[in-house]
Amino acid sequence: MPPPDQNIITFRGVTVRYGRLTALRDITLGIPCGSSTAVLGRNGAGKSTLLRAVLGWQRLHAGEIRVGDAHPHHARPRMAYVPQRHSIDWDFPITVRGVVEQGRYPSLGLFRGMGRADHERVDRAMEELGISGLAGRQIRRLSGGQQQRVFLARALAQGGDIFLLDEPFAGLDLAGSEELAHILRGWEEQGRTVMAAVHDVAIARRCFAHAILLDTGLVAAGPTAEVLTAANIDLAYRQAGGVPAEATLR
């Protein structure tokens, strides 16, 4: 990875525990500014915990995380989070535009309504992701790829420059995955920082310049080709199908 002064997110000796269970062990690494990074590992390896820690949701047992020069709590306006698809109720009575507008809510506070600048931001985000024509449609009546683009547009409308995606490829068909891969590559070219939990090694190789391989501890981090070697993957996934993830007790 590049020298630390180019890193937008830095982890120094980060350890997270849930009771006696260690979810992340002594992680030290940097996420380069304007890069796309895939976070990989078997179930329970700490992928989601790592994202949650960047968002400042996770009490750290040891170590520290910096986003720019700030504690994650103070960097919140810079970060946009895209949840897993399965956590969304697709029958919810809401339209595409309604979801994208939510990206503006945090900056509105309690009493201010959506202003012209807010509406323009929403328009631009929907245009960039090619969903302007679907604005009035209820979200169930979209393809998987379109649904994912709605949530990416909401993240864009927030106006941050760091994007944290939890398993964005999960549940997408081939066409949807291709669509998403194309968008994320475009984002990287535009200098946006993307960090995504990814299940599929092949997708990580194709779409992400950098990779982090976890096994509660750090197996490897750096350019994707150097990280995702057969030896590293074997090391990170050796427990898959064997000892269940919950057994990683200390």
Next chain:
Amino acid sequence: MSLHDLLVAPFGYEFMRRGLLAAMLLGVSGGLLGCVLVLRRLALMGDALSHSLLPGVAAAWLLFGTSTVALFLGGLIAGLLTALGSALLSRLTRVKEDAAFGSLFIVFFAAGVALISKLPTRLNLSDFLFGNVLGVGAADLRLAMAVSGCTVAVFLVFHRSILLETFDPVFHRATGGRGGLVHFGFLTLTVLNLVAAMQTMGIVLALGLFLLPAVSAYLWCDRLASMLLLSVGVAAAGSFAGILLSYHAGLASGAAIVLCLGAALLGSALLSPRHGIIAALRRGGAR
């Protein structure tokens, strides 16, 4: 019977006007709350919560008589104890949330029935359980006004937080939202409305005024704003029709209102062009 006898004459009585106004006011706030209950999949929890208010209300009656404030506080305390108790049980033991809530509410409900059967008054248990529009006094009406106004105000001020917490709590939290606070506030509002609706609807049936309009509206609407408005409209119309039905047919008012709202639900489930049963069958079964 003329149209006048059917629709207007009943409201020549003071108690009918009070009952109608109370039911319609609580229909407005119940219609709003019901939408959140339905969308957050808390419908069954709301039902359990309403039953658990009984011992609090009965104890308040025993200690302080007919004071509305005391009844209301008694109900609130019982409701919060149930919510807290089941949260403790599910967080600290292996008992899951639904089993914890289900077990506690039935114990609370039994305690309420036991207390009422020992009350040294001519109080009627069925009025507590199923509502009696005759009993709506001026104080009850004032309570309904306050609770309904308060609920509408909360929805107006916090509509974005309520939408985010209902639709995508993880995103709400990621953007600095206070999910726990919204949840607690929502629970408190629900208990307030249930207690205020007790006189007309009864403890057992009060949730119908919240739930049925919201489910009906859910079957028609693809936008939250329209769902909220339609739900409020259905609740108010159902209350009006129900109070009339209760007068003409001599039914408990809570039961009459719930039956009218049930008809609205049945109609919606059958006829909604996009999400109804007939439309689904025409499409060939599943959605």
